Amino acid sequence: MALDPGVIGTELPPITMTLDAGRLRFFAKAIGETNPVFTDERAAAAAGHRALPAPPTFLFAIELEQPDPFGWLAGLGVDLRRILHGEQHFIYHATAYAGDTLTASPRITDVYSKKGGALDFLVRQTAVTRIDGSLLADLRSVLVVRNPGASQ
Template sequence: MPVNTKAIGKQYEPVAYAVGREKIKEYARAVGESDPVHLDVQAARAAGYADVVAPPMFAVVYSGPSVGPLIFDPEIELNFAMMVHGGQEFVWGAPVVAGDEITTTASVKDISEEDGRGYYVFESISTNQRGEQVCRGTWTNIVRGV
């Protein structure tokens, strides 16, 4: 059964995320960050940030909720039971600090098929309250046996 490509280009409603200081610290500890700019406000300010700064991979926290619903969008017809997260790319822009308001818009970048596998590529674009892009994510999900 070929993959259905009709959802390519579909855009979704933006999702807002308010970045909290304790959330950054909780995330930084869970991934083993020891750089005090993620954990200590004074250290972050001394380094020139307005507040504790998010580790780059904190992008999954503010942009993940925008991409999750695409997996279950009936228009995409993705077989979740056979899905694996095959690849991920993030391109970072302006730094994210506690107090920022991040808005993320997800879209379907590509759907294709190769050797019986479906490739579902989603894109997330995250901007801060000043309209600066903070991250672009490319999420590649692979479905076996399409």
């Protein structure tokens, strides 16, 4: 089923999360990060950080912090068996640290097709802010939805 471009501009529910030092360490290890600044509080302090900093791609995980992180896709009629991760982009305005409470506010910003409708692309942009409302990062992700019934 082709994606409806009418979903462009749809704001998805915001997600709020307090960053936990243990979770940041686990994420750093999971991605193979070897810099001790991301796993050792003393190394982080020696490097001038006030706490453990979030590894560079950790903010992407905030949007997965809900009971049904892909429910919004199902709500659009997307068959979850037909999605691919296409692209991920981060613009950082500040560093996130253990103990920070952050809110991710995603919205759909574009929908387009390629290959005669066989592939739909869904672009989502997310503003990540601190509890005081200051902008921490802008995230952009692109999901690819395969439409096997479309002619190529």
